[in-house]
């Protein structure tokens with residue numbers, strides 16, 4: 229009797245478990261398989277990089293616009309960080325990497341020298357801010373944050389599908 233119950237249990241429940249686990253596992257497995265490609269890895273890299281850039285520039289903008297008090301040391305470091313991050317952008321745009329979730333446009337790879345120039349524009353603007361802040365303080369240099377912000381749109385307009 230006990231054995232029958234166990235048998236019934238397995239007969240009824242095991243397929244259910246398999247089905248429900250299978251159902252839950254499928255997306256995770258698909259994501260894992262996707263993450264294994266160099267193209268998806270490149271997308272994840274640049275997406276994280278952009279988010280880091282946005283985080284830092286958001287802080288700088290907040291301080292430049294007087295929304296949050298100026299923290300000189302934090303602002304100087306953030307400006308240097310953005311310049312460094314800007315120099316890391318193009319390596320994330322490997323060929324054929326418009327994977328699911330990407331907002332990159334194919335024009336990036338048709339005009340890669342121009343795309344590279346747009347990344348350099350951000351780097352130059354952030355470096356100018358960092359140098360000025362080092363020399364005269366962020367408070368005196370905060371007008372340069374605008375140029376940093378403008379360089380985002382300068383690249384997003386031609387090379388990113390969703391508008392800011």
Ligand code: HEC
Pocket residue numbers: 271274275278279281282285317329330331332333343344346347348350376377379380381383384387388390
């Ligand atoms: C050299 C070009 C370039 C520059 C400069 C640039 N971006 Fe981007 N950014 C892109 C591209 C292309 C994407 C889309 C990448 C993808 O989805 O594959 C992107 C995506 C993003 C995303 C990802 C999430 C979303 O909403 O799509 C954020 C956030 C972002 N950028 C913020 C910024 C900010 C803030 C700046 C300026 C401080 C900036 N970017 C400068 C090219 C650039």
